[in-house]
Amino acid sequence: MAKEKLWGGRFHEGTAASVEAYTQSISYDWALYKQDIAGSCAHARMLARQGVISAEEADQLVAGLAAVRAEIEDGTFQWKKELEDVHMNIESRLTELVGDVGKKLHTGRSRNDQVALDFRLFVSDRLREWQRLARELAAVYMARAEEHQDTILPGCTHLQPAQPVSLAHHLLAYAWMLRRDVQRMADCEKRTRISPLGAAALAGTTYPLDPASVARELDMYGTFDNSMDAVSDRDFVIEALFCASTAMMHLSRCCEEIILWSNPAFGFVKLPDAYATGSSIMPQKKNPDVAEIMRGKVGRVYGDLTAMLTILKGLPLTYNRDLQEDKEPFLDADHTLSTSLELMAGMMKALRFDEVRMARALTAGFLNATELADYLVTKGIPFREAHHITGSAVALAEGKNLSLEALPLDALQGLCDRIGPDVFDVLEYRAAVARRNAPGGTGPLSVARQLEKMKAWLHETR
Secondary structure (H helix, E strand, C coil): CHHHCCCHHHCCCCCCHHHHHHHCCHHHHHHHHHHHHHHHHHHHHHHHHCCCCCHHHHHHHHHHHHHHHHHHHHCCCCCCHHHCCHHHHHHHHHHHHHHHHHHHCCCCCCHHHHHHHHHHHHHHHHHHHHHHHHHHHHHHHHHHHHHCCCCEEEEEECCEEEEEEEHHHHHHHHHHHHHHHHHHHHHHHHHHCCECCCCCCCCCCCCCCCHHHHHHHCCCCCECCCHHHHHHCCHHHHHHHHHHHHHHHHHHHHHHHHHHHHCCCCCCEECCHHHCECCCCCCCCCECHHHHHHHHHHHHHHHHHHHHHHHHCCCCCCCCHHHHHHHHHHHHHHHHHHHHHHHHHHHHHHCEECHHHHHHHCCCCCCCHHHHHHHHHHCCCCHHHHHHHHHHHHHHHHHCCCCHHHCCHHHHHHHCCCCCCCHHHHCCHHHHHHCCCCCCCCCHHHHHHHHHHHHHHHHHCC
16 A cells, blocks of 8 residues: 555555545545646646756656546546545556656656645636626626616615615625725735745755746746745635635625615515525515525635634644645635626626615605705805704604605794705705715716726726
């Protein structure tokens, strides 16, 4: 058994079956096979360029690796747990295919810098995919915003009615969150796609390697400056998991609003059948299960980030086998975020907004109170005094079970003699929205500027 291991030369006895089962990673790190093979091909070509192996040997290695990839992708490759991980499985099969030249592939390389390279390439590739999915979802929010530039609903603070806003403005808030997510992912990807090859186990190598040429071939941004840091660093995983956690948090906030708005007490949205479920006992129910499950899955991704931080917090330099535990949290977060972004895009496309219910809700909660205060300021009253007068008007209307705009003019003038008939134009909800065209505001001109800026960004980052 010991002789079957690629590292088994100094061992006399085989590994216990229970230990093999406990320490293997092939059950999940097989997902890195494309990156492993790409890295090995680039490494083989570099060894030939540097005269460490011959050009013919490099060609044999590259052809053999292509054959291994074909076997993996057509399902005939036999993954072996006793070979522990994706790297040893591929190298072992390569040697079976090309003979002893396969044993030269690992020259100047350790599994420590090899796994760091593979995982960096994998995380980088997934970060690029996350960016694509997040941009697509941002485009959905933007498209729905374009449809609803004239739809008005209550905007809230503390989940209480605050001021009228356009639905377009509300939806664009999520598009801007996703834009920040994409920017964060892109920034993380720059630090992730750095090559650690040449670090070997921890101290570098005596072979005349050219790590920079390997990095260029693999479309990487550069190489590590310190071999000990190169093999032990997993900051890129933490950063990526933070990006995933933040993006999932943004999705969860939208899920929370979908859940609230689909409740008949709000009635702002109608759930599409394809993204809802029923009750086993109550036939009238239409439950927002997709939004609820997505909201719940945020905890998973937060847990993945916490797990990775915990794994790293006590590790001395350099490589420790604890680092094998870096992949499952990332793979879990990757699956969760990718599927969530896709599902949210589908759900937002199919969601129906009830403009009538939104308009009806504007009359509850005195959403035009700020308009009255601002109106009084235009009449020369200091804002703090205007705020107090408006509060008295709200109390008066509340006592009469009326909205502010339903109060008679003489009642308003009883609070302040500077109030004139023009106040009712100011108190109209659509007018309140239309006046807010300052940069970032909910007014139609501001929303139009946001839409143009969002379109430009989506076009630039396609």
